[in-house]
Amino acid sequence: DGSRLAECVLPHAVALAQAFDAQVMLLQVVERSRPDVESQAIAPLDWYMxxxxxxxxxxxxxxxxxxxxxxxxKTLLEGKAAERIIEFVQDQDVELILLSSHGRSGLSGWxxxxxxxxxxxxxxxxxxxxxxxxPVTDDLMGLRYKRLMVPLNGSQRAECVLPLATQLANFHQCPLLLAHVVSKPEIPRHVxxxxxxxxxxxxxxxxNRRKGTQYLEKLKLRLPLGVQTRLLLSxxxxxxxxKLVDEEEVDIVLLSAHG
Structure with missing residues (x-):
């Protein structure tokens, strides 16, 4: 969106493009008005500028x-940012979207x-x-991932990120950490x-702990060397x-939208 905050994605764009031999498509959407002044017209000269x-x-x-x-x-579009981004992604068959958590518009409650x-x-x-x-850096080629993590819940859907994670870990020559959380079962009681x-x-x-350990060990045998596992009870x-991300100093967490 033109802000320095949004540019935090650029080193990652380079790191990923190099790992997957991909093309980067830059997109900026120019909005005619802010949401809080939706009805206010914009002067033609200001819009041109x-x-x-x-x-x-x-x-x-x-x-x-x-x-x-x-x-x-690079592509420049006009309109509401979210809607135009979604349309562009669908029209261009984009495979990966890189977004900063926020830019000019600031943070929401999420x-x-x-x-x-x-x-x-x-x-x-x-x-x-x-x-x-x-921190935003101007060095676009200096980013090297040192540790990747994939949370898994035992489902095949959760494993859909593993090919992407292993290729990225191999390119950057970094460990891949597989994490599985065993949840303590809840028993609703008033006493x-x-x-x-x-x-x-x-x-x-x-x-569940024993099954989780077996699951991680089987996955470890299927994947290349450099894979580590962590079983958590919580x-x-x-x-x-x-907490694990902080303790292990993980650079990227790769996970499916749902398992």
Whole structure:
């Protein structure tokens, strides 16, 4: 969107384009008005200037990517950002969308911008989100991934990211971490569990832990060398995975939208 915050995706675009020999398509949408002033008309000269500035900005970013050896195309559209992004992705058969968590528009209650939220919910293709609070660098070729993580729940759908993750890990010569969370089963009760119920709960946890360990070991045998596994036990899987990301200093988390 022309902001430095949104440019945090550029080093990742280069790193991914190199790993998959892909072309990068730059897209900027110029909106005629802000949501809070929807009915306000824009002067023709101001509109012309905004479009000219956006085009010049896209040309400059494209030149930087091309200097980094990345095949690049650029497109400037008009209209509402989320809707035009989704239309462009569908028309061009885009395979991966790179978005910063927020840019000029700021954050929503979901810790991402409203535009990003709409795109993630409505587009049916792979999306990569980069947190905008990360420091922005002008060095587009210096990014090397050091650790990737794939959370898995045992389903084949969750495993759909593994080919992408293994190719990326191989290119960057970095470890791939497979994580599985065993959730503690909930037993709705208004009073404390009986001794028998507590014992049954612990037995179920142990069965799930053993099955989870076997599942990760089988996956490890199928995948290239450099794969590591982590089995977690938690009542809150999302929190456990967040903590693991921090502890293991993971660069990228790759996961399916659902399992």
């Amino acid at each position: 905004r479009k000219s500035e956006a085009k010049a900005y896209l040309d400059e970013v494209a030149a930087r990517l091309q200097e980094a050896g990345v095949r690049t195309e 810790n991402i911008s409203s535009v990003v939220q709409k795109v993630v919910l409505r587009v049916y293709t792979t999306v990569m989100l980069v947190r905008s609070y990360r 404390p569990l009986t001794e028998e119920e507590t014992k049954l709960r612990e037995q179920l946890i142990e069965v 009542e809150h899987p999302a929190e456990a995975l967040h």
